[in-house]
Amino acid sequence: MALDENGKRIFKVVGTRPARPDGIDKVTGRAMYGADATAPGMLFGQFLRSPHAHAKIKSIDTSAAEALSGVKAVITSKDFGTPEDESVRDVQDNCMAGDKVLYDGHAVAAVAATSAAIAKQALKLIKVDYEVLPHVTDVDAAMQADAPIVQAGRAMDDLPAGMSENVTYHFEFGHGDLEAGFAKADKIVERSFKTAATHQGYIEPHACLAAMNSDGKGELWCCTQGQFYVRELCADIMEMDASQLRVTASEIGGGFGGKTTVFIEPVALALSRKSGRPVKVVMSREEVFRASGPTVSSSTDVKIGMTNDGRITAAHATLRYQGGAFPCGTVQFGAQSAFAAYDLDAVQTIGWSAMTNRPKEAAYRAPGAPMAIYAVESVVDELCQELALDPLEVRLKNAADKGTKSSYGPTFDAIGLKATLEAAVAHPHYAAPLGPNQGRGLSCGFWFNFGGNTSVSMNLNFDGTVGITEGNPDIGGSRASISQMAAEELGIGYEKVRTIVADTNSIGHNDVTDGSRVTFAVGLATIKAARDAIQKMCARVAKIWDIDEDAVYWEDGYAKPSGPNAGTFEPMSLEEIAAISAETGGPIAGHHEVNADGAGVSFGVHLVDIEVDPETGATTVLRYTVFQDAGKAIHPDYVEGQMQGGAVQGIGWALNEEYIYGEDGRLQNPGLLDYRIPVASDLPNIDTVILEIPNPGHPYGVRGVGETPIVPPLAAISNAVSRATGLRLSELPMSPPRVLKALNAKG
């Protein structure tokens, strides 16, 4: 669905900042999250988890636990079947280990009991006989031919000689003659970088309430980014028809990609089926760290050639990602996005993915892109330093634009990278003075965005208000922006519209809330649903006026005769049409179902000032500005919130956050005291500059905005630290001990 021809329309509701519809419930504690559901006769489910990074399960004895008073069910992998689909099998095996535990925290059994205390006591009575196996948690080590094999039989086809069976994927992208390109360079910089695995850091732990009835029907309440995908996975694992499992998404306390799959839901359903009672499971924070889905960790080599005047002549990157104990294709997105910001004649990226004894990776905002672009933008910045060039001017000189053949293949349509760079050049932040031990860094960022399967229903109530039913959990303000687009299209006030997120049996399929897709795709479907309803309203009015349907048109919330030949009639409002809809043919509704395409890629530029304490190595963020092309910003508050949230998560990734594994392969910091995410007192206000370059693939010009802002902070901060200290650190996070060590080594 292309941008409306009247692309310069003056919006009345879109672009305003109405109060968020979920605000009161959330600040008063009335919002129903995953752990807030209860049911009569409910049991409490708990998991027994592996204390080993890698071990064979020789036997599990659950008899003592089952004999404990109050215990109603104990399950292990033997209570599950074998799904046909390999990816579903992996999800199941991640939720409950088969014959091996693959990481510290991997579930081996689960108990449902009449109280959480009894369930916990029962876990202690389960006897597991392990044969401990060698383990590997580092990606470079996991790729070596002599590495411990995490899962046999999962290696990629055509595994190169000298590589471990742990290597599951290989991707290559690019074009042009690298050798010739590097030959034209006046300066070539080649560096290697590492980034730690991080967690999405959502505040609400995974939680669900599952009820399997004796007639085979199931109900599942859970916090998720996608109730339809949860239904698909759970129905496959439970060997039941999708129609018989109704999944309702709770209010969600953060997801950021980490709630796009399941970790506890199939187990809760299996416990419920076995016990005949509803079962509630709530992960502890420690379980969230050990057994949900963090990001990949990475190891990357980058080589870039540049002329003395700042033109990039050739660029190459080799990326190695580990995504935990199962095959993980995330490196493909790193390899595609690494050089997306640049217009290059010669570019190549090579990506490798390996299994390790860590939890199965889950998505995290722009999965795979931040670590790749961190490495690339660090080298671009080093070249600017070496050649004494302005880093923004160099990026402008090499920036991708409409007509650029992207590094991953397609030719770009209209994109906003140059506009964001020019906005950064013109912003007072770029020229502000800096003090001692302070530095300024910047980085470009990129994400693809996509649309996907979407269903929207719109119902006109008899009183002239409008109810919208959609199927994507609201993780970033979508209920407000959907209501705004409906109000805009119908020509009524925002307060007349209420949008709800429906369960899986109340609306057609919707893909997961991910890929920055919801405002784009659900918005597009909402506009089409509104146009469907308008057409029906015009038909009703045509009957009332006894004229042809095409002699009635819709404008500003009213049906009007299309001209003098149509006759002279008083325009009829939506409210008037709805009030008599019973008499004119029955309720009026609009709906639209689509697999939306044309999401439009997104670019951003981040500018940051930091100060490094030379005595402690601690880095303080002093000033931060985000520039991003949002297409049309439907609700600017939420767009700014996405830009600020992404920047803050990226700051945490750059400075402190990391999964730390001991020599024993166990996670050393599974808690928010030792895994340090930024809090308000660590941060300045994050300034935002929204650029609105309309996306040609959406009637209002919307682009996704949620993922791009986590991409630039890693390099922007690293570049700032480099300029403050004269050091080029090559590993994230740049935690105080790591920075201090580098400062001391420099002397």
Next chain:
Amino acid sequence: MVKVAIWGSLRSATDGKAEVVVEAGNFKQLLDQLVIEYPGLEPQIKRGVSLALDGKIYRDAWFTKINEDSEVVLMPYMVGG
């Protein structure tokens, strides 16, 4: 006939060719034809691919029309977070 750009690591299935030409009027026909003419592409196509048509990325859009002069790029299936 439609020219299709193949990403680097799939070129072992296309005799090293970065671009192949197949007879297709839409995405479904294109994917079917790729599998027939280059069976080594089948595992990846089954795992999932996106297609970029004149710079616009599509997932699962079988009946999208392709013109002979269109730029068509085979890409991995897009996911997000």
